[in-house]
Amino acid sequence: MIQRSALGAILGLFLSGTALAAPAPGDWYAGLGLGSAERDTGDSATAWHLFGGYEMRNRLAFEADYLSLGEYSGGNANIDGLALTALGALPLSARVSVQGKLGLFFWTYERKRAPRVSYSGMDPTYGLLLRIQTDDGFGDFGID
Numbered sequence: 001m002i003q004r005s006a007l008g009a010i011l012g013l014f015l016s017g018t019a020l021a022a023p024a025p026g027d028w029y030a031g032l033g034l035g036s037a038e039r040d041t042g043d044s045a046t047a048w049h050l051f052g053g054y055e056m057r058n059r060l061a062f063e064a065d066y067l068s069l070g071e072y073s074g075g076n077a078n079i080d081g082l083a084l085t086a087l088g089a090l091p092l093s094a095r096v097s098v099q100g101k102l103g104l105f106f107w108t109y110e111r112k113r114a115p116r117v118s119y120s121g122m123d124p125t126y127g128l129l130l131r132i133q134t135d136d137g138f139g140d141f142g143i144d
Helices: 004-014
Strands: 015-020 027-038 044-057 060-072 077-091 096-111 117-133 140-143
Touching: 027 060, 060 096, 077 117
Parallel strands: none
Antiparallel strands: 015 027, 015 140, 027 044, 044 060, 060 077, 077 096, 096 117, 117 140
């Protein structure tokens, strides 16, 4: 059985880096994150997420993420879900800002072998992101 504290630990270890399209105020953006997740049992897996959002102002954005926290126990269990978050930014310079993230994570845990079980729930999600704008036209990079 997965516990809420385990999900918090998984989310805390999830993202090692993010690349995203550079949004301007009033623009939509999208991106992909890659990393690893670990359960409280010590079982780990490759994790990824797709996200998209809308930046309303220079310092406020709303985002939706689909997260796959990986398959565990030889592919017999998986965890995934949807996160809805608000982001606020504090500029440090013309190109660097710190963003805070706060929202809800709606998750599902499924075990595929007998006895088959499925759990779902909702937990808060939060984090800090260092955002660095680039000149190459690709976009911004963030480290969560």
